[in-house]
Amino acid sequence: MLNIKNVDFITSAASPSGFISDGVQIAVAGRSNVGKSSFINMLVNRKNTARVSGTPGRTRLINYFGVETSLGNFILTDLPGYGFAKVSKEEKAGWGRLIESYFEAEPNVTVFVLVDVRHTPTADDKKLIEYLYYRATPFYIAANKSDKQSRSANIKSKREIAAFLKVGSDNIVLVSCADRSGREEVLDIIGGILTDGAE
Numbered sequence: 001m002l003n004i005k006n007v008d009f010i011t012s013a014a015s016p017s018g019f020i021s022d023g024v025q026i027a028v029a030g031r032s033n034v035g036k037s038s039f040i041n042m043l044v045n046r047k048n049t050a051r052v053s054g055t056p057g058r059t060r061l062i063n064y065f066g067v068e069t070s071l072g073n074f075i076l077t078d079l080p081g082y083g084f085a086k087v088s089k090e091e092k093a094g095w096g097r098l099i100e101s102y103f104e105a106e107p108n109v110t111v112f113v114l115v116d117v118r119h120t121p122t123a124d125d126k127k128l129i130e131y132l133y134y135r136a137t138p139f140y141i142a143a144n145k146s147d148k149q150s151r152s153a154n155i156k157s158k159r160e161i162a163a164f165l166k167v168g169s170d171n172i173v174l175v176s177c178a179d180r181s182g183r184e185e186v187l188d189i190i191g192g193i194l195t196d197g198a199e
């Protein structure tokens with residue numbers, strides 16, 4: 001069982017010169033407003049480690065957090081959200097370049113791609129997942145905001161999202177950052193990654 005011992009904000013990066021790479025990295029990706037920062041706060045048991053925005057599209061930087069756990073340390077990375085309607089073409093292209101250079105620079109990353117459990121994933125979600133397949137970067141889908149619909153609707157949605165994104169049922173987790181469900185399952189996955197790396 002993985003226990004979180006300590007969390008520290010490390011740094012933000014706006015370009016590859018600011019990237020850091022040290023041991024295991026767990027990155028959180030997904031469209032703007034899907035709950036990436038909330039997911040990080042939920043995992044590390046803090047209210048305000050990663051800033052939660054009322055205004056979507058605000059986290060434009062890559063934010064790194066250092067996490068100490070009972071099973072070893074890792075870096076938890078909040079990636080900037082995509083798909084925010086109000087950003088310009090240039091900004092979208094900038095996001096794409098930043099993310100691509102991030103994945104090119106970081107060899108030891110596992111990604112949690114957050115989607116909203118209530119909706120079919122977007123074309124941008126699909127593009128990111130195809131990119132991760134192409135790079136052979138390990139990833140999981142976290143279907144968030146499960147507090148917003150019934151248990152049976154969640155089970156149905158989870159199946160539909162897995163089929164739509166062509167991921168196995170072991171690679172998709174139902175979560176809610178509001179009621180903290182799914183947290184243990186995510187921590188178990190991270191614990192597995194940390195102990196694998198130690199062998």
Ligand SMILES: Nc1nc2c(ncn2[C@@H]2O[C@H](COP(=O)(O)OP(=O)(O)OP(=O)(O)O)[C@@H](O)[C@H]2O)c(=O)[nH]1
Pocket residue numbers: 030031032033034035036037038039051052053054055056057058059080081082144145146147148175176177178179
């Ligand atoms: N009901 C509910 N609300 C959630 C959940 N997760 C996040 N939210 C809310 O969704 C909004 C966006 O959350 P953030 O964590 O800021 O989302 P983000 O993906 O970091 O957004 P950007 O940084 O702008 O890309 C906030 O109002 C959160 O309180 C959840 O599981 N359930």
Ligand SMILES: [Mg+2]
Pocket residue numbers: 036037038051052053059078
């Ligand atoms: Mg955020």
